[in-house]
């Protein structure tokens with residue numbers, strides 16, 4: 037079979053692959069605990085379902101404009117005004133099939149071959165592959181202090197003649213870190229000075245803990261109008277409303293950028309599915325308490341996971357400030373994160389995601405978007421698998437496991 041160089045250079049999404057593996061094992065009746073998940077467990081808000089059903093009941097489900105329905109754009113404009121204190125026009129908004137498509141179409145719209153896109157380590161697994169698909173070159177910046185937030189100077193050192201854009205994702209997948217205001221402000225200033233695009237991936241912006249408020253990147257701009265700006269803000273209904281399957285995300289940017297993205301999207305996919313857009317508009321215009329109840333649940337889950345992880349002598353973990361992920365360092369037990377991930381799946385049927393996929397070896401990404409029971413049992417099983425001081429036997433349902441590898 038003859039495949040393109042591009043196809044051969046792109047890796048499969050490791051997180052989607054793990055979901056499949058977990059589902060296959062579950063189908064076989066294996067007692068799998070999925071700490072690798074990337075979506076909240078709760079259902080979509082009722083306002084989303086009612087709005088979506090009202091369209092479906094008409095049976096009149098047709099193409100929408102390539103950049104999304106005006107009614108949804110109006111809801112997004114309201115969201116942007118409320119949460120970013122920025123009044124934008126419908127021409128500043130493009131709706132896509134998930135935040136993923138918004139980012140992908142944007143990269144296609146701004147990158148010429150071999151131009152570079154910079155992002156901090158650890159990063160969302162898809163960033164490097166998306167940049168490559170758009171013909172660009174991913175450039176990663178690891179903090180010299182080994183932490184989850186590089187300095188602005190470290191970011192600036194990575195900027196060169198081919199740099200076109202910087203991506204920041206805060207709260208961050210996989211670390212859960214919320215970047216400091218000083219860091220975001222510094223990167224906004226750096227991008228404005230060097231005429232770079234800044235892509236703020238705010239997918240987890242509302243899922244933030246400990247009384248903190250999300251960082252509004254517009255606060256740090258030099259006052260230029262949105263149509264003269266290279267700042268692009270990405271959002272979606274996927275995580276905050278637990279609507280991953282609806283596939284609706286959006287970008288807010290200058291009219292020129294949105295027009296270019298729309299042209300590309302119109303040729304690639306046309307507008308996103310109409311029922312999903314109706315559902316997203318329903319969620320954005322509806323009762324907002326579901327976000328707060330999800331946020332509170334996740335904060336509690338995070339606390340439970342932190343308490344359980346504290347019982348590991350060798351594990352170093354930084355308390356996440358948002359998302360539903362944490363990114364502990366397990367290198368005291370095993371430096372090769374893929375090997376460790378495989379061992380945990382094979383021996384105790386716990387799904388985790390290797391840190392290597394996010395650019396940080398020795399770590400595992402653990403999700404706390406499941407139930408408290410799953411978190412407690414998952415961490416207990418990991419502890420049993422790794423801690424030589426743990427009793428030799430463990431029961432998974434009625435199956436007795438005997439630890440013969442440590």
Ligand SMILES: Cc1ncc(COP(=O)(O)O)c(C=O)c1O
Pocket residue numbers: 074133134135136137160205209237239272273274280283284285
């Ligand atoms: C940082 C980040 N951005 C974007 C996305 C994609 O969101 P969507 O499902 O809306 O495409 C994800 C999904 O995991 C993510 O973690």
